[in-house]
Amino acid sequence: MARVALERLEPGMRLAKAVSNPQGVLLLREGESLTERHLQVFRTWRIPEVDVTLADGSEPAGVAAAPGEAEAVCEIPADIEAEITHRFRHAGVESDIVMTEIRDQAAIRQAMRIQARPTAAGGPVQEAV
């Protein structure tokens, strides 16, 4: 097992330990093989480093989750993405790296706010508009 910084991760590497966001919500299970999309999610959540199994296979691959099982919690929910994209439509995000960072952080804050919101019945959390 090796701890690898985000910027040195590559698609195809296999997770030796599950990765969670700063609130403890699972992003990707142990044993998953990293894709470019997963790396993008780690960047969004500012995950600094993750543990991966070594390429020579000296580590067991771990308990592989059923493919796609972790996908549901893996990204900023699509409705929040859409809301944030709309909110930033005049902001010139494409040509401004600072604005891109503000946008990404706003999406994270919004996602966390909704995760943290208690629900009366304990059912799925709904975004109140």
Add this chain to the structure above:
Amino acid sequence: MAPRLETLVQHIGSLPTLPTVLLRVNDLVSNPKTSAHQLSRVIMEDQSLTVRLLRLVNSPFYGFPRRISTVTETLTILGFNQVRNLLLTVTVVDLLGAEESEEFSPLRLWQHSVATAVAASVLAKCTGHEDREELFVAGLLHDVGKLVAFQIARKYFVQVIQVVRARDLLLRDAEQEVFGYSHDQVGRLLAEQWKLPVRLTETIACHHRPDLAQLAQREASIIHLADILSRALGLGSGGDDGVPPLSAEAWHRVRLAQSALGGLMKDIEVQYEEAQALLLRQTKVRPGPTEQLTHVS
């Protein structure tokens, strides 16, 4: 036709003015010979203001390590300028509270203003700016021109909101179309009418164009960014629902590391809840002035 800026100015007199005590405090603070004793006597003439000031400085939001129980003590610990800014903070929200309408919510604007004030104060702390209270007040007042327009030329301000919605514009661009000027210019006039300090006036007037400021470029830049951050977080509403572009020059002047933005935005969210509870809890809603520029050209 919408009223010209000069016409709007003439009607600013129909808006509530700052309490006399605050005008006297303004004068005394700008006089270097004023003593804490003199100033505290003037403040204490207004009991309700005194109570609100002490409540504010002893609130968890300000978080002073020990209880401050007198006005003189407040002046000694915080300094004259800061106390003047705190007095403005506890006064303006009540003073310019207005009725909610279908098209425009003054309460949501105040929420946006409190969020911008909090963001400005957090930015001040992060970037080592020495005057957090002045930036807080500047954030609170940065959009005050919108309330002035809403109160004295409501018909046209409502038209602005309709243009914003129909054509998906930012509010300031729609104001330029309908009025030929925008809320930052109106804000400057109110600040001048209220005889606010020049630097604060300029910060309010230049929050969309910090490059035009002469004395307060850094402060106007901080408010420019604070406005963007509060909109990015969706706290309250400035009358439109979009984040405006960031001026590269303003970003440079604020002198903030990009990597600090995440932590800073989290702090803004937390402090906003506290500040909102403190400042907007007792907001009175008052009817707008009877005299409105609905037919003035």
